[in-house]
Amino acid sequence: MATDGDFLLRYKAVSNKLKKRFLRKPNVAEASEQFGQLAKELKQQDCLQYAGFCNLAMARCEQTLFNAPGEAMALTEAARLFLQEEKEAQRLRCPGFEEHLQAAINCFSFAIKVYIELNQPVMAASLCLELGNALKDMNKLGEAMVYFQRAAELQTQVPIECLLSLGYVASCKILAGAFLDVIVKCEVSRVLLLMLLQPPPQKLLPEHAQTLEKYDWESFDSHSHVNYLPEEVFLLLQSVVMACQENDVESLKVLQVELWPLLTAEQNHLLHLVLQEMISPSGQGI
Template sequence: MPMLLSVGLPGLFCFPTVTMAAESDFLTRYRAVSNKLKKRFLRKPNVAEASEQFGQLAKELKQQDCLQYAAFCNLAMARCEQTLFNAPGEALALTEAARLFLSSEKETRALQAPGFDEHLQAALNCYSFAIKVYIEMNQPMMAASLCLEVGNALKEINRPGEAIVHFQRAAELQTQMPIEALLSMGEMATCKIITRDYDGALSVFTEMQLMCQERGLQLPGTSTPVGAFLDIVAKCEISRVLLLMLLEPPPQKLLPEHAQTLERYAWESFDPHSQVTFLPENVFLLLQSVVMACQEKDTESLKSLQTELWPFLTAEQNHLLHLVVQERIMPSGQGI
C-alpha cells in the first residue's frame, strides 16, 4: 500500500500528551505485532492474527486519547486486510485512521499548537485511499459519503477552497441519485460564495436548476418540478438572481440562460397564474422589485426590500442580498 509508505510512524516528540512509559509500551507492542509479519523459512505469517492485534491496540490507544498512535495502528491493520484481499476491512480501517488523524488535527488547532498540518495531510491520504477502495468495490455511494465527509471537514477548519473538489467528486459519484447529487452541488456553490468566486457559484446554481428541470419529477403535462426538486429549483432561482445583481455582467457577456432568467423579472412579464418562476407570488414580486431597484440604482428602495425579503431567504441568500446592497452603496466594487 503506497499510502503506508508516505505516512510513517512518527517520532516520540510528536506526541507530548502521551507519557514516555506509554510511548515505550506502545512501540514495544507495535513492533512485536509487526515482527509476526516478517517472512521466515518454511513459516507463513499469520496476517489475520496480526490484523486483529493491531485493531485491539488501536482501540486501547483511542480510549487513552492517543489518537495519532491509534491511527497508525489502523493503517497497519489496513495493510494486513489488503494482504488478505479483504477490501471491506481495508476500507473500514483506512476510514477509521482518517477520522483519528482528523480528530488529532482538530485537537492541535483547538490548542493553537504549532504544526505543519501533518495530521490533516495524513487524514486526507487515508480518505483518498479509502475512497479508491470503495470505487474498486463498485460502491460509489460509500465513496461519495467519504468525499462529503472530507469536504465538510475542510469547510469546518476554514478551508472551503480545498473542500470544493471533494463536494464535486461526491456529486459525480451520486449521478444515480439526483437529490443527493444536487445537495453536494449546493455545498460546492456555498464554498464558492465563501471564497468570493461568485461567477463559479452562479455556474453551479445554473447547472443545478437545469438538472432539476431535466431529471426531477414533474407535474403531468408541465415542465415544473415537484417535491424536493421544486424546493431546490426555487433556492437556485433566488440565488442566481441575487448573484446576477451582484455581478452585473454587461449585456454582451450575459449568457442566454441568465438573460432568460432576468427576463422573467421584467415588470410586464409577470403572470400570477404562471408557474414558470418556481416561486411564491409574494417572493417573486419582492425579488422583481429588487431587480428593478438595482437597475434604477435606487439604494433606499433596495434597503427597504432587504428588510421585507429577509424572512423568506436562507442565511446564504441574505448574505448575497447584503452584498448587493453594499455594492450599490459602494459602486466601485468594494462591497464585493
C-alpha cells in the same frame, strides 16, 4: 496513558509477526486483529495519532488478505482519528504543519478509491462529503469544493443527493468569494493608510514593512505575493506607492482618476487625503 516506548514495543512486536520465516508463513490475520486491538486501547487513552498508525497497519494487513471492505474500514477509522487529532491541535493552537490533516486526507482518499473499486459509489460519496465538511469547518473552502464536487460525480444515480452535493460546492464558492472580497478591501485600505501616515523607517512595524515590500518595483514577480488582488488594482497600487515615495503629485492625480471607480467610498477618501498630504504636508507621522 501509553508512552511512546510502550506503543513502539507493542507495535514492533506485532509487526515482527509479519516477517517471513523459514518454512513458516506469517499470520497476517492474527496481526491485523492485534493491530486493531492496540488501536482500540490507544483510542480509549486519547492517543489518537498512535491509534491512527495502528489502523493504517491493520489496513495493510487487510490488503494483503485481499479483504477490501476490511481495508476500507480500517483506512476510514485511521482518517477519522488523524482528523480528530488535527482538530484538537488547532483547538489548542499547537504549532505544526497540518501533518495530521494531510494524513487524514490521504487515508480518506485511499478509502474512497477502495470503495470505488468495490463498485460502492454511495460509500465513496459519503466519505467525500465527510471530508469536504471537515475541510469546510477548517475554512479550507478550496479543498472542500474538490471533495463536494467528487461526491456529486459519484451520485449521478441518485439525483437528489447529487444536487445537494452541488449545493455544497456553490456554498463554498459563495463563501470563498465573500472572504476574498474582505481580504482585498483590507489590503487596499492598509496600503492607502500607510501612504497617508508615512511612518519613518525606524517606526515601521515589521508587518507594515512586509506589506510595502510586496509593492516594490524591484521585487521579482511581486503580484504573486498578492495574487488575490485583480492585476489592474495591484499595478495601480504599486504605482501609488512609487508616486508617494517619489513625492510625485502629478502622477498621483492621474492614478486617483484611474483608481476612483475601483475603490470604495472610504478608500477613495483615503486616497484623497494622501494626495492632500503630499500637496501640503502637515509634518505629522506615527
